[in-house]
Amino acid sequence: MRIFISTGEVSGDLQGALLIQALQKQAGAMGLELDIVALGGEQMSAAGAKIIGDTSGIGSMGIIEALPYFIPTIQLQRRAIAYLKNNPPDIIVLIDYMTPNIAIGGYMEKYFPDVPVVYYIAPQEWVWSMSLERTKKIVSFTDKLLAIFPEEARYYQQKGANVNWVGHPLVDKMAKAPSRETARKVLGIKEEEIAIALLPASRGQELKYLLPAIFQAAKNIQSKLPNVRFLIPLSLEKFRNKIQKSIQDYGLKATILSGQQQEIFASVDFAITKSGTANLELALLNVPQVVVYRLHAFTAWIGRKILKGSIPFASPVNLVIMREIVPEFLQEEATAENITQAAMEILLNPEKREKTLLDYQEMRQCLGELGVCDRTAKEILEMKIR
Structure with a gap:
């Protein structure tokens, strides 16, 4: 099974690594062999993913703060979409990393609608959404949303997403x-x-x-x-x-x-x-x-x-x-x-x-x-x- 995972920043790299370890364990129990390709960082690489773009150091909060990362982010986003165009996976997993992941999710919905898209640790629209447009996009392309907070699950479920509350991965860590x-x-x-x-x-x-x-x-x-x-x-x-x-x-x-x-x-x-x-x-x-x-x-x-x-x-x-x-x-x-x-x-x-x-x-x-x-x-x- 080929899985593509996309995430950014240090925290996303950590969550991606924890998920990859669990995927390998569960796949082994099911008799599956996994090929995992990702946007991520060193921790995900160490867990067994092939990294096509290092996003662990590309992170900011805010408008002015994001400007230096705008071009690198767009470049990585385009690299990911080019890879997906030529190598469509069996499943896509998006972890946080809102702007690039919305673009990737939208691309998959348009060109590869049969490939399931899972959003794990969705953007915190339930906390600070300025409009419903981004929420609607996320719900539109996401086949299943795996929520880590109860309030996150309630919010996205009310907006029409197929949601399961799995809990927070740091509990395990x-x-x-x-x-x-x-x-x-x-x-x-x-x-x-x-x-x-x-x-x-x-x-x-x-x-x-x-x-x-x-x-x-x-x-x-x-x-x-x-x-x-x-x-x-x-x-x-x-x-x-x-x-x-x-x-x-x-x-x-x-x-x-x-x-x-x-x-x-x-x-x-x-x-x-x-x-x-x-x-x-x-x-x-x-x-x-x-x-x-x-x-x-x-x-x-x-x-x-x-x-x-x-x-x-x-x-x-x-x-x-x-x-x-x-x-x-x-x-x-x-x-x-x-x-x-x-x-x-x-x-x-x-x-x-x-x-x-x-x-x-x-x-x-x-x-x-x-x-x-x-x-x-x-x-x-x-x-x-x-």
Whole structure:
């Protein structure tokens, strides 16, 4: 069976890799041999896909921020469509990555209507849709939509999509994380040390907009808590030099680690992080966190004028139950002072920490049961077998 998977950014590469592993496992049980071709990154390649375009480093949030990636994105989109024209697969799987995937889905609907299209982790139109046009397009070309959030499933089902709620794949991934004791031993963290994860960037723009506030807050915390130690999981190798220089500039007791994000998350007492998938990973390991995000001022202005406050939260942890579980500081509020104050309150107040952990339990109920990736893989493979 030939499967084409399309996704982008670091988080999409992770989700694609988890799915590919599950597809290989389920295919083996069914006696199927898979040929998987993809737009993705190193993690998907390591899982067994042939990558025809690396999209892991092409990612942005916002209007101005997206401009440098416009031409590379169009080029990869065209490369994918050219490949599909000459090598139509048995099934297409789209993961997030809205603009290119809508183009790919529309192309398949027009020229290869008999090839099933599955949308897994659909664009978050249920959170921030500005019009129904994109939703209508997604529903039109998607034969089955596999939702990871209950609200996502409800939204797309109401709009006419064939939807199954499978749960969130990070439930499977984080269940395999090491214990706190094991992780701290592996990373050489002493019992008396307060370990804090810093996650300033998985996109280039975030180094500019988020790193200074996060690192200044870390410096403030370091001055108040002498036994603190910072750990920074490296999302992309190209960010290493910039982050290393910033560590020196701010005088932080910090270590950059590559390929050990799960160990870091399992070991730390707290995290200061950009908004994104990592927020859910931390929550699933019961790590309290402060979430920050900034966009270009023009992008933020446009968003406020058009969306008019219709986006209730930025962090997926808060979006899951539409209530603030973790503190969020966005745009002008994303200051080192605000981050420091919120962090110190949680670090020094056991009751506040306990409240966060209780809220995490409530959120966890909305992410589904273990076996998400296997359920998803079965749904995909059985579509063609039928």
